[in-house]
Amino acid sequence: MKIKKVQAICLVLTCIAATGLIGCGKTDEMSEEHEAITFMAPYLEVDSFIEEVHKTYPEVNLEVITYNGANTTTYLQNMLEADDLPDICTQTFYKPDVVDVSDKMIDLSGYDFTDNYVESRLKEVSDDGALYMLPSLYNCYGITYNKTLLEQHGWKPPTSFTELEELADKAKEAGVTLCMAQIQYPGSAFQYICNIADAGFLGTLSGKQWQKDYLSGKANVSDTEGMMDSMEYIQKWKDIGMLDSSNSDPTDDGKTKEAFIKGKSLFLLGPQNGIMDSEDTMDKFGLMPYLSEDGSKNVFILNVNRFYGLNKKLENNPEKLEDALKVMKVLSTVEGTSALYPESTLKAGLLPFKDAKAYDTFYADISDFINAGNTTPFIYSGWENTIVNTGNKMLEFMQDKASIKDVADQLDEDQESVVNNQPEVFTTATEEISQESCAKLVGRCFAEATGSDIALISLGTWISGNGTNQNNGGVSGKLYAKNITDYDICTILPTGWSQTIQTVRLTGKQIQDLYKEGYDAAGTGNNYPYVLVSPMELEDEKTYQVAISGISEKLASEAEVTDSGIVGMDAAKEFFGQFKSLSEADAEWK
Numbered sequence: 001m002k003i004k005k006v007q008a009i010c011l012v013l014t015c016i017a018a019t020g021l022i023g024c025g026k027t028d029e030m031s032e033e034h035e036a037i038t039f040m041a042p043y044l045e046v047d048s049f050i051e052e053v054h055k056t057y058p059e060v061n062l063e064v065i066t067y068n069g070a071n072t073t074t075y076l077q078n079m080l081e082a083d084d085l086p087d088i089c090t091q092t093f094y095k096p097d098v099v100d101v102s103d104k105m106i107d108l109s110g111y112d113f114t115d116n117y118v119e120s121r122l123k124e125v126s127d128d129g130a131l132y133m134l135p136s137l138y139n140c141y142g143i144t145y146n147k148t149l150l151e152q153h154g155w156k157p158p159t160s161f162t163e164l165e166e167l168a169d170k171a172k173e174a175g176v177t178l179c180m181a182q183i184q185y186p187g188s189a190f191q192y193i194c195n196i197a198d199a200g201f202l203g204t205l206s207g208k209q210w211q212k213d214y215l216s217g218k219a220n221v222s223d224t225e226g227m228m229d230s231m232e233y234i235q236k237w238k239d240i241g242m243l244d245s246s247n248s249d250p251t252d253d254g255k256t257k258e259a260f261i262k263g264k265s266l267f268l269l270g271p272q273n274g275i276m277d278s279e280d281t282m283d284k285f286g287l288m289p290y291l292s293e294d295g296s297k298n299v300f301i302l303n304v305n306r307f308y309g310l311n312k313k314l315e316n317n318p319e320k321l322e323d324a325l326k327v328m329k330v331l332s333t334v335e336g337t338s339a340l341y342p343e344s345t346l347k348a349g350l351l352p353f354k355d356a357k358a359y360d361t362f363y364a365d366i367s368d369f370i371n372a373g374n375t376t377p378f379i380y381s382g383w384e385n386t387i388v389n390t391g392n393k394m395l396e397f398m399q400d401k402a403s404i405k406d407v408a409d410q411l412d413e414d415q416e417s418v419v420n421n422q423p424e425v426f427t428t429a430t431e432e433i434s435q436e437s438c439a440k441l442v443g444r445c446f447a448e449a450t451g452s453d454i455a456l457i458s459l460g461t462w463i464s465g466n467g468t469n470q471n472n473g474g475v476s477g478k479l480y481a482k483n484i485t486d487y488d489i490c491t492i493l494p495t496g497w498s499q500t501i502q503t504v505r506l507t508g509k510q511i512q513d514l515y516k517e518g519y520d521a522a523g524t525g526n527n528y529p530y531v532l533v534s535p536m537e538l539e540d541e542k543t544y545q546v547a548i549s550g551i552s553e554k555l556a557s558e559a560e561v562t563d564s565g566i567v568g569m570d571a572a573k574e575f576f577g578q579f580k581s582l583s584e585a586d587a588e589w590k
Contacts (some may be wrong), residue, residue, distance in 0.1 A: 003188070004253050006584045007025075032356070036063035039323050041306070042072050044340040047455035047464055049330075052276055052339040057326045066462035069476035070496030074487045079228025080104065082432070082480040087324050088331075093381050094307040099213075105132040105309040111325065113332035120373035121352040125307065131309040134328075136337055137349045140300035140363065141195065141378070144260070144268040144275055145246040148283035149176070152290045152560065157288050158449055159201075160295030161236070168240040171266060178241040180260050182253040183524070186391025192243065192269060193407065194379040194393055196234050198299050198492035199292040201226035203376055212363075215382045217419040221408045228408065238397070239286035242267065245398040257404065261285075275362070286365055289374065302375040305349070331422070342468070364551060370381035385421055386414035387569075398532070423485040427579040431481050437587035438492045439475040443533025444589045446501045446547035450564045454534035456511065457494065457551030469522035473550050479582070480575055486569065489576060494549035495568025503562045504555070511546060519550035535589045 039062050041049065050062050065086045067075055073092045079085055083104055093099070108114055109131040114122065121135050137254055145157055153174060159163040171178045182188050194202065201207040206226060213219035221227045236241050247265070249255040251274050251570030260268040261275065263283050277284040289298040302518070308331055314321040331334035334356050338346055347361050350370065358367035380387070393410040396402035433441070436459070443455030460476030477491050490497055506514070530550065538544070579586060 003577075011524065011532065017508065024297055025107055026419055029331050034059055034061045034323055035320050036061045036235065037088065037320065037327055038065050039066040039088040039327065039341060039529060040067060040086045040090045042067045042076075042090070043470075044306075045342065045468060046340070046462070048339040049336065052336050053327055055301050056330065057323070060323045060326055064462045064464075066460060066470065068462075068470045068472050068473075068474070069103035069491050070493060071490040072486060075477050075491040078480050078482070078488065078491065081482075084432075085313075087311050087320065088312055088327055089230070089309045089311055090304070091133060091307045091309075094125060094133045094304075095377060096125060096132075098381065099151045100127075101132045101309065102130065103128065104312050106312050106315065107132060107312065108134060108328070111328070113329045116332045116353050116355070118352055118354055118371045119255070119498040120371055120375070123373065124302070124375075124377070133415055134306045134332065135352045136306040136308060136331075137341055137345070137351055138302060138304040138555040139349050140287070140302055140366075140375060141191070141271065141288045142300045142366075145286055145288055145381055146263060146266055146283055147286050148258075148358060149263055151283050157286065158291060158322070159298070161233075161291045161293045164242070164291055165193050165236075165240055167313065168242075169268070172241075177244075177247060177265040179244055179267040179269060180256055180265045181243060181248055182268070182272060183245045183248050183250055183395055183398065184253040184256075185271075186388045186395060188253070188391070189394035189398065190383075190387045190391035191379070193270075193390065195233060195290045195301050196237055198301065198376045198379075199290040199297050200233055201230045202379075203299055204291075204295050206322070212381070214415065215418060217415060220412045220415055222412055229406050231404045234407075238404075239554050242269070243398045287362065288366075289369070299374055299376045301378050303378040308395075354390045382421075383418065385417040386411060389414050422479070423487065425483040425485055426489065426573055426576045427484050429479045429481050429582045431583050433479040433582065433584055433587070435475060435478045435492075437532040437584050438478055439565055440533050440587035440589065441582075442475055442494065442549070442574075443547065444504070444587075445529060445572050445575035446549070446568065447533065447589075449566050450501050450503050450547050451545070452503055452547040453536075453544040455547040456515065456530045457548075458521070458528050458530050463522075463526045463528065466522040466524055466526055469524075471519065471521040471528040471550065473521065473530060474519070475549075484576060484582065486573060490569065493568055493572055497569055499568055501564045501566050501568050501571065502548055502551060502557050503564055504551070505543055506559060507540065508542050508544065509540040510559075511538055511544065512540075514555065520552040520554065521550065523553065533589055547576050 031344060037060060044066050045369060053060055054061060069075060077092050085104060089105055107130040109129060114131055125131060125135060137397060150157060155170060157166060158167050168178050210219055210224055223250055230457045253270055257272045261281050263281060291298050291302045306587045310324055310328060316326050334351055334353050337351055350358060350361060350363050358364050360489055393402055394409050397407050439457040439459060443457045447455040458474035460474040473494050475492050479488060479492060495501060515530050515532045518529050520527045
């Protein structure tokens with residue numbers, strides 16, 4: 001492994017290799033099987049990635065640690081806090097100034113594969129020069145514009161707010177709608193505040209410091225000149241018609257997007273901004289940044305899908321570390337990362353590598369601008385307790401039901417709950433509770449809530465050959481020793497935040513047969529195991545009501561499945577709330 005700077009661990013590896021204590025240079029027949037490198041990549045094409053690794057490093061043994069649950073971000077964060085990390089670590093959120101992982105992950109800055117990354121992408125994850133996590137595929141949010149409609153009128157995409165104002169006047173004279181805004185979710189409206197302000201005060205060093213000060217209670221909106229200037233700037237956007245919600249569908253962003261594609265509006269704001277070639281129109285579309293007043297601070301909003309790093313514990317096992325570095329080397333290439341994603345996802349995103357080609361993606365025209373560092377991070381983590389309230393107030397502002405001062409006041413009003421972000425605790429886990437025990441707890445919960453006799457709860461293991469169609473309807477993780485909130489419950493709950501519990505009536509023999517057969521989630525015959533949760537011995541001929549998670553097409557065709565109408569999360573909050581504390585022993589149904 002080539003290195004850019006001397007690192008003690010690398011010298012150890014070199015010495016070991018030189019003395020022949022590892023299998024480098026030996027034939028496969030002479031080499032012992034390498035100890036498995038654990039790797040976690042939720043909802044990605046892991047089989048394809050393993051094949052890509054084996055093209056160069058057939059000796060590397062990868063073991064997939066799965067998670068297919070409904071709250072990936074919280075589960076990965078819980079793993080990090082508990083220091084229960086796989087060898088190849090994964091996170092969906094990472095900002096070095098917010099999250100310190102130096103005690104849990106290896107500094108990768110000295111390894112040559114980091115040279116493959118675009119400098120601006122590395123700068124965003126640099127922790128005073130150290131690189132503990134590397135970015136993967138990412139998206140950039142901006143303003144979608146209709147290239148065809150602009151060209152028909154002889155107009156050019158604006159490069160500053162001043163030019164946007166001029167274009168707004170021309171559009172009004174021509175009877176063309178200036179902008180449509182997606183307003184289904186308050187989170188989108190909250191982002192409009194952040195994104196517009198990012199092209200001004202929030203994008204400055206003072207603005208970034210203000211974000212930290214707001215989250216810690218040291219500064220608010222009303223008493224900060226830069227933030228009040230941003231509020232006035234947002235008002236200007238509304239005044240020219242860029243925050244017009246009158247022609248948007250309030251219940252379905254997809255319908256707003258479909259209406260935009262029909263070609264009657266110049267611009268589209270919102271999360272669904274990646275419009276590739278469409279069957280419904282011959283128009284062409286592009287993406288432009290959020291505009292500053294004079295065009296000098298135009299920015300796209302960066303949202304990285306995954307970050308990867310190496311578990312620091314690997315430093316205690318040089319042989320495993322060498323194999324893990326090989327995996328990271330593959331992961332740090334276009335071919336390696338591309339293997340993890342379907343083609344449609346790759347076309348709607350950008351890879352962080354110098355040799356990545358953007359010509360067949362939605363970002364073809366703007367990749368150089370993005371790679372030059374004209375981006376700012378997506379604002380979400382830490383702001384959860386104001387996103388909905390402020391987003392709803394912003395929607396009212398867009399609908400002429402509130403003023404921009406009301407929006408600023410809402411941010412200030414929510415600050416205490418943001419700073420003292422203490423979600424409701426339902427119970428406290430006194431020890432780590434295994435995946436199977438979590439399935440038993442969920443089974444008890446679902447059975448009690450629906451008045452069922454027993455429960456069959458599928459497990460979200462990983463099965464090679466099922467691709468990304470793994471079991472999303474089972475218990476996929478475990479609980480860690482900590483206070484348990486609804487976010488933690490959601491990590492193990494097959495019904496996620498809002499789905500309801502299903503029941504089915506089966507004989508004892510049918511139940512036993514189904515338990516042995518497992519759940520064919522992907523229709524491939526590669527079945528996921530069930531956990532049978534029952535306080536009794538089953539009789540073959542007797543019929544039982546079963547609370548079930550994991551209903552195959554075959555079972556649905558052979559038995560009558562009933563929707564209880566009971567939201568799983570509601571039942572889980574009540575169930576887990578009965579326990580002052582929670583342990584493995586509580587999983588048993590007696």
